[in-house]
Amino acid sequence: MQNDDATNPAMLWVLDGEALWGRRTGAADKACADCHQGMQGVAARYPALHSEKLVNLDQRINLCRTEQQKAPALQLESRELLALSAYIGRQSRGLPIDIAESEQAKPFLDSGRAAFNRRQGQLNLSCTQCHVGLAGNKLAGNPIPQAHPTGYPIYRLEWQGLGSLQRRLRNCMIGVRAEPYAYGSPEFVELEYYLMWRARGMKLETPAVRP
Amino acid sequence: MITRREFVVLACATASCAAPGALHATPAAVDEAIRAITGGTPARRGRVKLDAPALIENGNSVVLGVSVESPMTQADHVKAIHVFAPMNPLPNMVSVYLGPRSGRAQFSTRVRVADTQTLVALAQMSDGSFWSDQVSVVVTIAACLEELK
Amino acid sequence: MARAIIQVPARAKRGDILELRALIGHVMETGFRRTESGALVPRDIIRQLVCTYNGIEVFRADFHPAIAANPLISFTTVATESGKMEFRWTGDNDFSATESAPITVE
């Protein structure tokens, strides 16, 4: 379903993103397309450092909006922001995830790794215990995947819509009865960064379709 | 952040998830829906092929296809294909109307399957006969549903 | 208007059987779900898709709440002449959307 654009429902968002990409907005009356040519490879490099701060692709889009377009930031998980990140991500489909390692970024990576390994919630489970130690086994009837975020934003059949990696992680945290991190919080971006680093070299499939 | 779907209690779109007042159709309701189309003419097994995965990980979107053996000529063609689900809230899933200009009697779509059940496809021929097929599907229970805290 | 993606071959030979696809963005709210307070979420579905070929209906589908969100349907039609293939979806709350594509038949 995901590799055929005519049947991948996420393509409805990609087309919305394409339209938004070309639309002028904000006090600067600028469209994304006024400054950027293609965005090939960009989604494969996020999260990344931006003025010493770690930001994911959605946050980077919002920085462009507030700093360049002089427009209000889009709400995280909003249809518009997901559409833009799907449109940008689609342009990196097939390219290997390419997360830069640096001294400067190391604390963020370490922090994300620690979150991945930390037991949390009433069920007291870490990501590692299931997604590394038990990947391939079945939780109830469902195979446990290796937690490689190669296709975000994804069209999830359970959601019947598009959602970000952070929304998926939020589901997992609710599943172990933990209090989820807030959308856009440093904890979530660091975890996202670690997961993308862990999947480095794997090909992006954005926008993927998952159960 | 409140998304549209988070204010809804159920994590799935079907009414299968033990909702208060959850309801489903019944094999009898399917029989009745079929009789409304056939007018009581018996539907024979054969000529129709209903395709759906035997094991469904998520019932929210299931690829379902139907094809019918027919020359699809003016004199001999399929007029309509109907699909039914006895354990969904409503027995009728989808109906399509075809003719000689279709070339082939087939279609596919994505449907919601509320629970483990036997889906039924019914084809209505230009000669007034009815043919059917059925397929049993098993819906697994999602382990980590997004839910309200 | 709702976003829709249709797939129609640009060219075909007369008599070819064409595979057509129509995908449209829509929640397909079943009318069977309840909010946290127990209120029923009203039904909001696309009820019908009609495909016309130079104005003549060649395929029609009646949708029920069992059709998944963002409905996709694929079907076939015989290439007869050059012209226009049009898809029209209608549904609850006066929903209506139209998408079309030209086809050249040799």
Add this chain to the structure above:
Amino acid sequence: MSGAKGDPARGRAIVANRQAGLCLLCHSGPFPEERFQGSIAPDLNGIGSRLSEGQIRLRIVDPGRFNPSTIMPAYFRTEGLARVAPSFKEKPILSAQQIEDVVAFLATLK
């Protein structure tokens, strides 16, 4: 644990319930009516002959005491946990009586 003797029938319902006991997400067992049981943890068949009631009870209350790296949650421990969601804070997964019921049921699986 709670004083009242466990009821195997109630215990069986808790074990099979995917929101209460959660057991079948990871374990499989003699539940012909339950589809899709887990493959992560040992089969519950025969646990009543492998372990005594006391051993079963301890493994439910705090399995980390036997194996610190186990993925099995402690069903009656509320301290030493991180970021517990507000609605589950300070609450054990199962009550003392529920645990007695589960122990009574598992002991019958000879």
